[in-house]
Amino acid sequence: MSDAKTMKLVITRFDPDVDAVPRTQEYEIPVQPDWKVLDAVNFIKDEVDGTLSHRWSCRMAVCGSCGMMVNGEPKLTCKVALSDYGDELLIEPLANFPVVRDLVVEMEGFMDKFKSVKPWIITAKEMAAEEGTNRQSPAELEVFKQFSMCINCMLCYSACPVVANEPEFLGPAAIALGHRYNMDSRDEGQAERNEIFRGEGTVFSCSYANECSEVCPKNVDPAAAVNQAKLNAVIDWATGLVIPRKGP
Amino acid sequence: MVDVARHDIVIVGGGAAGLRAAIAVAEASPDLSVALVSKVYPMRCHTVSAEGGAAAVARADDSFEMHGYDTVKGSDFLADQDVIRYFVEEAPAELNRLEHWGCPWSRNDDGSVATRAFGGMTTKRTWFATDKVGFHMLHTLFQHSMRFDSVVRYDEYFATKLLVDGGVCRGVAALDIRTGEVSAILGRAVILATGGAGRIFPFTTNGMIKTGDGMALAYRAGVPLKDMEFVQYHPTGLPGTGILITEATRGEGGYLKNSEGERFLVERDYGVGTKAELGPRDMISRAIIQEIEAGRAFKGPYGEYLHLDLTHLGEELIDKRLPFVRELGRIYIGVDPVYEPIPIRPVVHYMMGGVDTDIDGATTLPGLYAAGEVACVSLNGANRLGSNSLTECLVFGARAGLVAVEFANGSSAGNEDALRAQADEERAHIDALRGRVKGGEKISQLRREMTSAMEDGCGVYRHQDTLRACVQSLAQLRGRVSDLRLEDASRVFNTELISALELINMIDVAEAVAISALDRKESRGAHTCREYTARDDQNYLYHTLCSFDPAGPRLGKKDVTLGTWEPEERKY
Ligand SMILES: Cc1cc2nc3c(=O)[nH]c(=O)nc-3n(C[C@H](O)[C@H](O)[C@H](O)COP(=O)(O)OP(=O)(O)OC[C@H]3O[C@@H](n4cnc5c(N)ncnc54)[C@H](O)[C@@H]3O)c2cc1C
Ligand code: FES
Numbered sequence: 090m091s092d093a094k095t096m097k098l099v100i101t102r103f104d105p106d107v108d109a110v111p112r113t114q115e116y117e118i119p120v121q122p123d124w125k126v127l128d129a130v131n132f133i134k135d136e137v138d139g140t141l142s143h144r145w146s147c148r149m150a151v152c153g154s155c156g157m158m159v160n161g162e163p164k165l166t167c168k169v170a171l172s173d174y175g176d177e178l179l180i181e182p183l184a185n186f187p188v189v190r191d192l193v194v195e196m197e198g199f200m201d202k203f204k205s206v207k208p209w210i211i212t213a214k215e216m217a218a219e220e221g222t223n224r225q226s227p228a229e230l231e232v233f234k235q236f237s238m239c240i241n242c243m244l245c246y247s248a249c250p251v252v253a254n255e256p257e258f259l260g261p262a263a264i265a266l267g268h269r270y271n272m273d274s275r276d277e278g279q280a281e282r283n284e285i286f287r288g289e290g291t292v293f294s295c296s297y298a299n300e301c302s303e304v305c306p307k308n309v310d311p312a313a314a315v316n317q318a319k320l321n322a323v324i325d326w327a328t329g330l331v332i333p334r335k336g337p
Numbered sequence: 338m339v340d341v342a343r344h345d346i347v348i349v350g351g352g353a354a355g356l357r358a359a360i361a362v363a364e365a366s367p368d369l370s371v372a373l374v375s376k377v378y379p380m381r382c383h384t385v386s387a388e389g390g391a392a393a394v395a396r397a398d399d400s401f402e403m404h405g406y407d408t409v410k411g412s413d414f415l416a417d418q419d420v421i422r423y424f425v426e427e428a429p430a431e432l433n434r435l436e437h438w439g440c441p442w443s444r445n446d447d448g449s450v451a452t453r454a455f456g457g458m459t460t461k462r463t464w465f466a467t468d469k470v471g472f473h474m475l476h477t478l479f480q481h482s483m484r485f486d487s488v489v490r491y492d493e494y495f496a497t498k499l500l501v502d503g504g505v506c507r508g509v510a511a512l513d514i515r516t517g518e519v520s521a522i523l524g525r526a527v528i529l530a531t532g533g534a535g536r537i538f539p540f541t542t543n544g545m546i547k548t549g550d551g552m553a554l555a556y557r558a559g560v561p562l563k564d565m566e567f568v569q570y571h572p573t574g575l576p577g578t579g580i581l582i583t584e585a586t587r588g589e590g591g592y593l594k595n596s597e598g599e600r601f602l603v604e605r606d607y608g609v610g611t612k613a614e615l616g617p618r619d620m621i622s623r624a625i626i627q628e629i630e631a632g633r634a635f636k637g638p639y640g641e642y643l644h645l646d647l648t649h650l651g652e653e654l655i656d657k658r659l660p661f662v663r664e665l666g667r668i669y670i671g672v673d674p675v676y677e678p679i680p681i682r683p684v685v686h687y688m689m690g691g692v693d694t695d696i697d698g699a700t701t702l703p704g705l706y707a708a709g710e711v712a713c714v715s716l717n718g719a720n721r722l723g724s725n726s727l728t729e730c731l732v733f734g735a736r737a738g739l740v741a742v743e744f745a746n747g748s749s750a751g752n753e754d755a756l757r758a759q760a761d762e763e764r765a766h767i768d769a770l771r772g773r774v775k776g777g778e779k780i781s782q783l784r785r786e787m788t789s790a791m792e793d794g795c796g797v798y799r800h801q802d803t804l805r806a807c808v809q810s811l812a813q814l815r816g817r818v819s820d821l822r823l824e825d826a827s828r829v830f831n832t833e834l835i836s837a838l839e840l841i842n843m844i845d846v847a848e849a850v851a852i853s854a855l856d857r858k859e860s861r862g863a864h865t866c867r868e869y870t871a872r873d874d875q876n877y878l879y880h881t882l883c884s885f886d887p888a889g890p891r892l893g894k895k896d897v898t899l900g901t902w903e904p905e906e907r908k909y
Contacts, residue, residue, distance in 0.1 A: 104827045104829060105829055106827050106828065106829055107827070123577065134832070134833075135780070135781035136781060138824075139780070139823065139824040139825055139833040140824050140825040140827070140833065142825075142830045142831070142832045143832070144377075144381075145545060146377060146381055146382075146383065146544040146545045146546045147381075147383065147385060147386050147544040147545075148544065148545070148578065148580070149386060149544075149578075149580045149581075149665060149669070150664070150665075150668065151385050151386055151469070151472055151661075152377075152380070152381045152382075152383075152385045152386065152544065153380065153381060154377070154381050168668060189515055189829065189830050190827070190829045190830035191830070193830045196378065196492075200378070200492075204483050207484075208480040208483065209438065209439065209480050209481045209483065209484045210437065210438055210439040210481075215437065216433075216437050218430035218431070218433045218434045218437070219430060219433075220433070221433060222433050222436040222437075222442075222449065222450050223436060223437070223448075224447070224448030224449065225444055225448050226444065226446070226447075226448045227443075227444050227445075227446065229448075230441060230443070230444055233441070234441055237441050237473065237476070238469075240380075240385075240472070241378075241380050266480075270439065273439060275437070275439065276439070
């Protein structure tokens with residue numbers, strides 16, 4: 090395709106070895122009408138400036154690598170079309186994360202939060218592989234399915250006003266993940282996770298801003314997960330009981 | 338001197354195969370320390386993009402014999418039959434495990450796991466979680482792996498070299514992408530699970546990270562690559578991006594149509610018989626190319642294309658079973674498949690070949706194992722059946738993990754000084770490459786030349802003269818890549834350096850593909866020669882081995898294990 094159009098990209102640059110604070114750099118590049126924002130960043134990397142660092146891989150909106158702030162909003166850059174924007178574009182690293190280099194943010198804190206909700210099936214008696222599968226009705230699947238669709242792109246952390254003020258906040262994706270397991274008919278770990286959810290900086294820190302669900306590129310609705318998790322954590326505490334959801 | 342980290346088992350790769358191996362080790366021997374080294378965070382690796390499903394016998398109308406026969410026939414009789422038998426028998430237990438670990442498999446009304454039809458499979462045996470199967474399997478495996486404290490992750494570490502002492506592989510040199518430091522990650526056995534190499538081609542379903550690193554690492558350590566000439570073209574990629582539209586679209590009833598609106602697989606004889614759209618991939622990709630050559634294709638900015646028509650399936654089914662396909666169609670080609678056919682063309686998808694292993698995943702280098710797409714355990718022969726490879730990652734990832742444990746238990750740690758010295762050397766090499774402004778060659782330019790040589794030489798149909806030209810170009814590129822020019826001198830998250838290392842790996846792998854292809858003067862599975870149109874069991878019923886030599890690749894042969902199914906004409 091050749092439809093000569095040029096565009097100006099203003100990109101945040103930061104190399105901790107050289108820069109005291111982040112700076113910006115402008116690139117004027119030819120763009121194609123069917124490009125995503127990521128294509129433009131890749132073009133700069135490949136053809137204009139090899140020193141620019143960013144993460145990407147699948148280019149089909151499923152690996153979660155390519156989140157960046159585009160004109161101030163967190164976006165999955167392989168999913169958003171360049172043509173949605175004007176002639177100039179501001180690209181920055183995801184907000185609310187420490188920056189490692191250029192458009193690359195620190196993920197370790199996120200990974201710790203992720204693991205802290207025990208994102209695995211907890212059950213008293215594990216089935217042997219030869220015993221076949223659990224029965225789970227389509228309706229039981231539907232209860233948690235949506236919350237299992239998170240690609241860990243971290244856009245919701247960039248959008249969340251609570252994370253902005255309180256970096257330790259467990260945050261939308263991790264809560265949705267814990268809730269996903271709590272809602273799974275095969276899981277018996279609700280009590281353990283609700284204990285976690287009743288702790289400081291978790292579900293009760295959420296201020297209902299709903300920004301997380303608005304920016305989610307996969308329509309996961311983490312805000313709904315947080316609300317449901319809140320309710321469950323309270324009910325669980327109020328009844329003072331652990332009611333196993335599976336028969337003995 | 339580089340830092341040394343000590344573990345018992347070192348696994349390179351955090352996709353389905355690497356994670357499954359790590360879990361197998363952790364469950365079997367909680368006291369063994371596992372290093373899980375991955376150049377991207379595990380949930381980013383390319384298993385995540387698999388859409389359609391994972392095969393294992395699940396229904397009363399199915400059997401191991403049928404799954405085995407479909408697989409061997411799909412392979413055009415180049416698969417090892419003992420491997421197939423082991424695979425089909427282990428497959429159901431592996432998918433059951435995934436279910437126990439929380440994989441959200443799609444369900445039948447009675448709560449049992451649902452299965453769908455797939456290409457080359459005689460009955461519905463492909464388990465699925467809508468059309469995001471790789472995504473769900475990967476996240477399930479990754480999340481499950483987090484419960485094991487014995488698994489120590491090295492996320493965003495790029496392995497650059499296998500460390501070998503006394504003829505035994507005992508670790509890897511790896512570059513910490515964030516700090517730029519090289520370290521030696523040592524163990525008593527190493528498992529490669531680094532995935533495929535689709536990025537040696539310009540038009541592929543594979544993500545940017547699929548650069549054949551593990552193949553190149555093993556190859557340069559003296560381990561042969563096997564059956565590299567067999568590259569799978571998937572019939573249905575989106576023109577331009579190469580993004581995959583899963584075979585599950587046809588499993589759910591979709592049609593392939595030419596520009597005359599004709600279901601050419603039904604109307605014309607392409608050897609797929611009544612299977613029609615559910616024929617094996619090699620045959621359907623050839624049929625599409627022939628339709629294009631016959632002038633029955635649409636013309637577009639990214640070459641000629643055909644139609645994948647789902648419009649008769651209805652919105653409800655598409656939303657329930659193929660929601661991702663709808664999303665991909667809308668976002669990446671501006672087509673809503675509920676209302677319009679999807680433009681498609683054959684696209685490089687999967688490497689049947691890889692690091693030569695036996696049924697245990699053991700390579701010819703003691704202490705080194707390989708599983709998943711990086712390996713060639715010879716399950717897929719000359720053509721893989723869709724949905725066998727996710728299951729392959731599980732079955733052979735687990736087995737490699739367990740066999741590596743046995744090996745480690747009987748093996749010493751090796752000479753640490755010698756291993757560290759090798760990593761020191763590797764560090765010096767990487768330091769010299771980083772920010773090497775005195776070079777004259779540009780990464781993106783060489784990558785373009787490599788991928789276009791591969792497209793010309795190693796396409797769906799191969800000609801002897803273009804293949805020869807391809808081999809020559811690659812030999813030249815192997816020379817030119819030593820004169821790369823790198824602009825980025827920073828040690829922190831230097832992705833230009835990673836691209837350079839990946840390019841060097843890809844050129845080695847590409848050369849192995851092209852040389853192996855030139856040597857096989859027959860047509861079998863995905864390897865189709867214009868000049869040698871028939872399968873030739875008399876002369877070519879063997880595995881091709883390609884070994885590294887500084888002077889250029891050397892070729893050898895390995896027997897195919899037969900015994901259960903006699904090779905027969907492949908007609909559906
Ligand atoms: C779009 C698409 C759809 C598919 N759909 C299906 C399907 O429906 N069914 C099916 O059976 N198969 C499918 N396949 C094939 C299947 O998904 C892959 O073969 C399989 O997922 C490969 O898994 P793996 O674990 O071997 O490698 P990968 O998932 O590719 O993982 C490789 C790992 O190795 C790491 N790595 C690589 N190099 C290095 C290095 N130098 N240093 C450190 N780490 C490294 C990476 O970080 C990554 O963690 C599909 C493939 C694609 C591309
Ligand atoms: S590159 Fe994978 S989500 Fe964008």
